[in-house]
Amino acid sequence: MKIKNICCIGAGYVGGPTMAVIAQKCPEINVTVVDINEKRIAAWNDKDVENIPIYEPGLSEIVKKARDRNLFFSTDVDAAIDKADMIFISVNTPTKTYGIGKGMAADLKFIELCARQIARVSKNDKIVVEKSTLPVRTAEALKNILDNTGNGVNYQILSNPEFLAEGTAVDDLMTPDRVLIGGDIDTTEGKEAVEALVDIYAHWVPRERLLTTNVWSSELSKLTANAFLAQRVSSINAMSELCEKTGADVNEVSKAVGMDSRIGPKFLKSSVGFGGSCFQKDILNLVYISKSFGLNEVADYWEQVILMNDHQKRRFAAKIVQTLFNTVSGKKIALLGWAFKKDTNDTRESAAIYVADYLLNEQAEIVVYDPKVKTEQIYADLDYLNSRPSEENRSRVKVVNTPYEATKDSHAVAVLTEWDEFKDLDWQKVYDEMLKPAFLFDGRRLLERETKETIGFEFYAIGS
Ligand code: UDX
Ligand code: ADP
Numbered sequence: 001m002k003i004k005n006i007c008c009i010g011a012g013y014v015g016g017p018t019m020a021v022i023a024q025k026c027p028e029i030n031v032t033v034v035d036i037n038e039k040r041i042a043a044w045n046d047k048d049v050e051n052i053p054i055y056e057p058g059l060s061e062i063v064k065k066a067r068d069r070n071l072f073f074s075t076d077v078d079a080a081i082d083k084a085d086m087i088f089i090s091v092n093t094p095t096k097t098y099g100i101g102k103g104m105a106a107d108l109k110f111i112e113l114c115a116r117q118i119a120r121v122s123k124n125d126k127i128v129v130e131k132s133t134l135p136v137r138t139a140e141a142l143k144n145i146l147d148n149t150g151n152g153v154n155y156q157i158l159s160n161p162e163f164l165a166e167g168t169a170v171d172d173l174m175t176p177d178r179v180l181i182g183g184d185i186d187t188t189e190g191k192e193a194v195e196a197l198v199d200i201y202a203h204w205v206p207r208e209r210l211l212t213t214n215v216w217s218s219e220l221s222k223l224t225a226n227a228f229l230a231q232r233v234s235s236i237n238a239m240s241e242l243c244e245k246t247g248a249d250v251n252e253v254s255k256a257v258g259m260d261s262r263i264g265p266k267f268l269k270s271s272v273g274f275g276g277s278c279f280q281k282d283i284l285n286l287v288y289i290s291k292s293f294g295l296n297e298v299a300d301y302w303e304q305v306i307l308m309n310d311h312q313k314r315r316f317a318a319k320i321v322q323t324l325f326n327t328v329s330g331k332k333i334a335l336l337g338w339a340f341k342k343d344t345n346d347t348r349e350s351a352a353i354y355v356a357d358y359l360l361n362e363q364a365e366i367v368v369y370d371p372k373v374k375t376e377q378i379y380a381d382l383d384y385l386n387s388r389p390s391e392e393n394r395s396r397v398k399v400v401n402t403p404y405e406a407t408k409d410s411h412a413v414a415v416l417t418e419w420d421e422f423k424d425l426d427w428q429k430v431y432d433e434m435l436k437p438a439f440l441f442d443g444r445r446l447l448e449r450e451t452k453e454t455i456g457f458e459f460y461a462i463g464s
Contacts, residue, residue: 001196003029003127007084009114011035011044011073013169013277013346014131014162015090016054020062021173023071025204032072032080044073055345055372058170081121086196088160089114089142090131095281104288106135106281115142119149127193129158133226133278135285136219139182156193158183159215161222166276167343178209182218223282227302230279232267234308240270240463241315250463251445270463272416272443273313273351275340280306280349313351316414316443317358319460323439324412329363332435334406337417337444338370338378345372351443352416353381356397361387366397369406371419375399404429412439418446431455 008019011033023031035041043053049064063071074080081087091110096102111132118128128146130139139157146155159182164172179201184190198210213221240250250270258265274280283302290299321328340350347353356366360382368378382393400406403422407413407430415422423446431438440452442461452459 001085001192003086003196003200005029005084006031006086006088007080008033008088008090008131009035009077009081009117010088010090010092010132011037011040011053012090012092013054013166014164015088016044016052017056017059017164017169018090018131018162018173019088020059020066020071021170022200023066023069024062026200027070029200030070030072030083031066032074032084034074034077034080036075036077038075041073041075055343056167056169057343062170077117078121081118081126082123084126086127086129087118088129088131090162092277093132093134093281095284101288104284106133106285108134108138108141111138111142112145115145118155119146119151119153122151122153122155125154125156127156127158127196129160129197130219131160131162133161133222133282134159134219135289136216136223138219139215154189156184156189157215158193158197159218159222160197161218163222163225166346167341174204176205176209178211179205180211180213180218180221182213182215185212185214223286226278226282227286227305229267230274230283230309231302231305233269233271233274233279234305234312236268236270237273237312237462238308240312243463270445271312271351271418272316272355272462273309275348275350275352277346277348280309310354313354314358316351316441316462317355320355320359320412320414320439320441321362323441323458323460327362328359328411330365331411332365332367332409333359334403334410334413335366335368336370336403336406336413336415336422337419338368338373338381339417339419342417342419345374345377347373347377347381350381350417353385355414355416355443356382357385357387360393360396364396367406367410368397368399369401369403370417371421404433408433409435411435412441414441414443415446416443418444422446427452427457428455431457 006029008015015033019031019033040053043051049060052060052063093106096105096107139159143157161180181194181197183194194212201210236254239253243250254268257263258268283306287299287303338352339347378399379393383390403425437458440457440459445461449459
């Protein structure tokens with residue numbers, strides 16, 4: 001089975017970069033990425049390729065080469081579905097904010113809408129690929145909807161979870177540790193569908209890295225990988241608090257621990273708390289699924305990873321308040337960084353949002369600088385928490401275009417995202433222009449203590 005036309009529903013952080021790389025590596029396949037968000041599609045089609053809606057190092061160059069050759073962005077979802085042999089579903093699956101499973105279960109309404117649209121439009125057989133991270137056994141629900149439309153079309157459902165991390169998406173897609181493809185491997189049609197997707201990746205990924213499993217293993221592996229990664233961050237963050245009490249240094253501890261080849265050095269960097277669209281959502285999902293099977297101990301075990309992360313964000317914000325003589329009321333606090341990690345403009349679940357909210361509750365005046373996040377996004381993130389009227393967020397939080405505007409006349413500076421440029425700021429200038437004592441809080445272990453203390457800062461860093 002040779003795939004000629006691919007449609008990807010959802011032009012977001014997963015769909016956009018993944019399809020751009022498939023288009024680049026498979027010039028004989030037409031790839032159309034569709035989305036109901038007209039503004040987003042217009043941005044993907046913007047003449048100036050630097051205006052594409054997602055910032056990822058290396059992505060704009062790929063889009064520039066492939067766009068309008070074999071990579072297309074469109075709002076005509078029906079047409080793209082109709083034409084495709086293979087359809088990737090890459091829509092958002094946020095945590096439910098209402099009803100059963102509120103605050104825990106994944107909201108699958110966007111997935112279901114896609115399935116119904118595919119069922120309505122399709123006239124020939126299709127392979128449907130789940131790209132979004134989904135609760136285990138979602139493929140079953142998809143199949144149920146697709147198979148019950150009565151128009152005689154055959155569907156094969158594959159699970160092909162995306163392991164790319166934001167900020168390194170292009171590299172992760174180009175040289176993945178593994179590509180996981182789950183399918184109905186007990187039937188001939190299922191095997192053929194799996195092979196069709198394997199053939200696509202085999203354009204650039206060595207065969208031994210293409211892993212095929214049954215659908216449920218594939219779905220659950222994605223949740224497991226994210227849970228394990230998040231757990232490592234919470235584990236080192238738990239140690240960071242103990243380090244602060246005992247005189248140990250969390251960087252030294254993580255280096256020593258990570259040199260054990262059984263543990264390994266990655267994902268042991270202590271921080272103000274993990275963010276991103278996946279970790280919290282996927283663990284909550286895992287907790288919900290476990291509870292729904294009555295596996296309460298399993299659920300409690302994983303929930304602790306989230307509780308620790310919440311504690312870390314709160315603890316960092318509280319440290320600022322305590323250090324500033326127990327009050328930040330009316331004080332100007334500069335936040336450097338708003339994205340959930342460097343090299344992305346994504347802010348979903350960013351620790352910065354929660355630190356800012358905590359400080360606003362303590363009546364601080366906040367000034368934010370982030371090199372990639374737009375002002376409106378920052379206000380939208382704060383408004384989403386519903387902690388205070390939107391006008392108040394606008395009057396008490398200022399967003400500025402340079403780090404020095406943020407730090408000038410501030411009582412304290414907090415580094416919340418590990419953007420490289422923060423390392424190389426003129427810290428003497430920052431110090432000179434701040435109120436004294438000048439407090440500097442490093443939530444990312446980005447800055448060197450000695451040079452900052454020599455300048456005169458009162459310096460606090462997570463885990464030391
Ligand atoms: C994650 C997974 O890594 C990826 O495989 C999956 O497809 C989606 O979820 P992402 O959320 O984009 O990717 O970024 P990641 O690099 O995993 O970082 C997540 C959060 O953990 C960030 O806030 C980051 O700053 C934090 N983190 C990561 C730490 O605090 N310490 C670390 O050592 C690593
Ligand atoms: P992710 O990080 O998983 O890629 P995003 O929120 O960045 O998530 O992207 C998901 C995209 O899916 C959004 O741009 C949204 O508009 C789009 N989307 C959601 N439902 C549909 C649908 N039924 N048809 C087309 N696009 C959809």
